[in-house]
Amino acid sequence: MKTEIRQKFIVGNWKMHTTSFEAQQLAKGIVDGLAAPDHVTVVLCPPFPYLPIVGDMLRGSRVALGAQNVYPETEGAFTGEVSPNMLLDLDCKYVIVGHSERRHKLGESEAFINRKVKCALDSGLDVILCVGETLEQRQGGRTEAVLDHQLSTGLDGVSSDMLSHLSVAYEPVWAIGNDEHHATPQQAHDTHVLIRRKLTQILGATWSEELSVHYGGSVEPGNAAAFLGQDGIDGVLIGGASLKADEFLAIVNAGICETEAEMQTA
Numbered sequence: 001m002k003t004e005i006r007q008k009f010i011v012g013n014w015k016m017h018t019t020s021f022e023a024q025q026l027a028k029g030i031v032d033g034l035a036a037p038d039h040v041t042v043v044l045c046p047p048f049p050y051l052p053i054v055g056d057m058l059r060g061s062r063v064a065l066g067a068q069n070v071y072p073e074t075e076g077a078f079t080g081e082v083s084p085n086m087l088l089d090l091d092c093k094y095v096i097v098g099h100s101e102r103r104h105k106l107g108e109s110e111a112f113i114n115r116k117v118k119c120a121l122d123s124g125l126d127v128i129l130c131v132g133e134t135l136e137q138r139q140g141g142r143t144e145a146v147l148d149h150q151l152s153t154g155l156d157g158v159s160s161d162m163l164s165h166l167s168v169a170y171e172p173v174w175a176i177g178n179d180e181h182h183a184t185p186q187q188a189h190d191t192h193v194l195i196r197r198k199l200t201q202i203l204g205a206t207w208s209e210e211l212s213v214h215y216g217g218s219v220e221p222g223n224a225a226a227f228l229g230q231d232g233i234d235g236v237l238i239g240g241a242s243l244k245a246d247e248f249l250a251i252v253n254a255g256i257c258e259t260e261a262e263m264q265t266a
């Protein structure tokens with residue numbers, strides 16, 4: 001049985017997928033099919049160019065708009081970058097920071113990710129900070145040390161009055177979009193325990209209990225309930241399965257069922 005009930009999050013990260021038409025249709029399919037009650041937060045993170053189109057589709061619905069990245073300055077000579085204010089101007093509420101694809105494919109450093117976390121929070125965005133170890137790090141027994149470092153540096157200097165706008169997503173790099181290696185719900189749970197312990201050290205017990213910690217890595221309709229049913233997993237960050245409205249909605253429904261089951265046993 002879960003020890004507490006935190007708001008469930010179901011976040012779709014479309015990564016660098018869809019055309020403008022597909023983005024519009026996908027958002028429409030999700031809005032039309034959604035029956036999420038208040039205790040489930042649903043967020044869609046389309047590519048930057050499609051934020052306005054998707055934002056239009058989400059207006060008046062229960063689905064929030066999020067971005068996949070942000071630059072840690074409010075404005076200036078930063079060719080090709082997008083500021084927190086621009087995201088807010090497009091009605092974004094959330095932003096993903098420190099996704100493993102940006103850490104490993106685009107070389108983002110811990111210090112840069114920390115600047116993004118603080119700038120986005122200070123600007124008024126809600127931040128989803130991603131952390132996770134590579135397969136090599138896991139096999140080398142370094143998972144806990146890697147997560148400790150990512151959390152300590154990522155959250156360095158974040159003031160406590162901003163913490164209600166922060167959540168953490170655990171995404172083992174080896175389990176993302178990977179047909180060969182999948183994390184089991186038990187592995188995800190065990191690592192969430194490590195993360196919660198580290199959050200307690202950094203933020204104190206009260207904030208650690210308040211903060212939502214999500215799981216991401218090959219979540220799909222068939223396994224979503226097993227992940228969402230784990231004690232300490234408060235939501236899921238979905239890549240591939242968020243690109244089909246029916247699959248994404250099935251995962252949202254798994255979140256609704258898990259939360260209602262928890263409410264009955266609380």
Ligand SMILES: O=C[C@H](O)COP(=O)(O)O
Pocket residue numbers: 013099171175176177178216217218219237238239240241
């Ligand atoms: O942001 C989402 C994660 O990278 C998970 O992606 P995936 O569901 O395709 O494994």
